[in-house]
Amino acid sequence: MKILCFDIGGTLIKSAIYDELVGLTNFEEHKYQLIGRDGVLKVIDDCALACEFDGIGISTAGLVDSERGCIMLCSESIPNYTGTKLKDILEEKxxxxxxxxxxxxxxxxxxxxxxxxxxxxxxxxLTYGTGVGGAIVINKEIYAGNNGAAAEIGHIITHLNGERCTCGLKGCYNHYASTxxxxxxxxxxxxxxxxGRDVFAEFDKGNKKIKEVIDAWIDEIIYGLVTVVHIFDPAVLILGGGIMSQAYIIDEINKRLKNAVLxxxxxxxxxxxxxxxxxxxxGAAYNVIVHMKRDMSI
Ligand SMILES: [Zn+2]
Structure with missing residues (x-):
């Protein structure tokens, strides 16, 4: 089974083909040639016309209704994208x-x-980048919540009367712990x-002032993780985002978190x-394969 998959972000769209036998191939990064929603659809069309596939899997920025395959809400990073019925448009095409x-x-x-x-x-x-994103995995599946919007861990409040977050609230984790x-x-x-790469280039050179900032920022990460651990009692937390490939951060979080929780x-x-x-x-490829297999077995 071959799945054409996309990861749609505000500045880039990644595409690849996932083949159950060989894994991920044909990885590409596409810049937007058209603005917003039209740009998304153009990249998908260009890729879809250039290959053979059995299904399309899409991972995308924004709040998504996965039942209907619709973008419920997306910031202005992808103009006119809110309301796009991606599933209907692409299945029909x-x-x-x-x-x-x-x-x-x-x-x-x-x-x-x-x-x-x-x-x-x-x-x-949890993923750390422009903001902080979260996902709850239970029994290898995503816990979606009542509105399909569970795990907005970036918007738990870690600073009383803190600085204003992009969501409008004050003192969100997102604001303090993001890369x-x-x-x-x-x-x-x-x-x-x-x-983040520049930050760690300075850290590697032994820049003490930068190290102090990194250490204070790791404390910000810990504040949110403490809450998450006390709610979920998880065996493991998986932290993503480019910055988390730095061994120093993961080692420090492991040390400090143990001292900060019950x-x-x-x-x-x-x-x-x-x-x-x-x-x-x-993940996008996995979603399609699971749903196709479920439908076949009904
Ligand atoms: Zn917020």
Whole structure:
């Protein structure tokens, strides 16, 4: 079975073919040639016309109704995307099954079945980048919640009357623990720092001021994780986002978290996500395959 899969973000769209026998092939990154919704549909059409496939799996930014395959809400990072009935549009056009899911949930499913979560039935996945995303995996499936919007862990409040978050609330975890915040704080020391890679290049050179900022930022990460651990009592937390490939961060989180939680939770293990920028694609492919197999067995 060959699945054409996409991971749709605000600046890039990734595509690949997932073949059950050989894994992920034909990985590509596409820049938007048209703005917003039209740009998304153009990339999908260009890829779909260039290959053979049995189904389409989509991992996408925004709040997604996976039952209907519809984008319920997406920020202006992808203009006119809110309300797009991706599943209906693509199934009508290509006459193949289509499954659409939120990007953080797709990445968590990818990790659950092919990556760092392979050995675990249940875990919580958090991703750190522009903001902080979350997903709850129970029995290898995503816990969706009443509105399909569960696990907005980025918007738990870790600072009373703190700074305003993009969601409108004040003091959200998202604002303090995101990679964006780390980079912004480091830029106050060195204006040339543009991303997480630059931050850790300075850290590797032994820049003490940058190390202090990283250490304070790791405490911000811990504040949110403490709450998550006390609610879910998970065996493992899987942390994704490019910055989490830094061994120093994961080691420090493991040390500090054990000292910050009640005794009952001290065995919790923090792992770095394994699939990197292909997790969403893998999860998207998995979603379609599972739904196709379920439909075939009915
Ligand atoms: Zn918020």
């Amino acid at each position: 290509y006459n193949k099954p289509v499954f659409v899911a939120n990007d953080v949930n797709s990445a968590a499913l990818g990790e659950a079945h092919f990556g760092a979560g392979k050995a675990y039935k249940d875990f919580i996945c 964006t915040n780390l980079v912004n704080m480091c830029r106050e020391i060195d204006i040339n720092i543009a991303n 005794n009952s939770y001290k065995d919790v293990v923090v792992l770095s996500a394994k699939l990197g920028n292909t997790a969403g694609l893998m």
